[in-house]
Amino acid sequence: DSNDRRNVDNENLLVDTGATSHIINDSSKFINFDENFDSSTHFMELADGSKCNVVLGKGNAKVKLFDVKGNMHDVMLYNTLYIPSYNQNIFSVSAEVGRGGSVNLGKQ
Secondary structure, eight states: OHHHHHTSGGGSEEEESSOSSOEEOOGGGEEEEOTTOOGGGOOEEOTTSOEEOOOOEEEEEEEEEEOTTSOEEEEEEEEEEEOTTOSSEEEEHHHHHHTTOOOOOSOO
């Protein structure tokens, strides 16, 4: 049902080929947080070169995505940054490929 799809995470998850980390702004999506992560020493560098200290945590987040056939799947995003002030959730292609995953952006 298309109404159900509007309420699922991939409606708000931007696929970004330039981002180096996944970013999620909702703490309820995280299944755990890295206890050793020190947010006071972690900065996020934006595309324009500016840096900001807005990362409050890092961990593994579970989101729901649809595949090309319309089937919904739970997907784990590893080493995801928790940034509640960020207005857009980000799926980092390079982070996924770097951990051994694959991303196909071609036509099916």
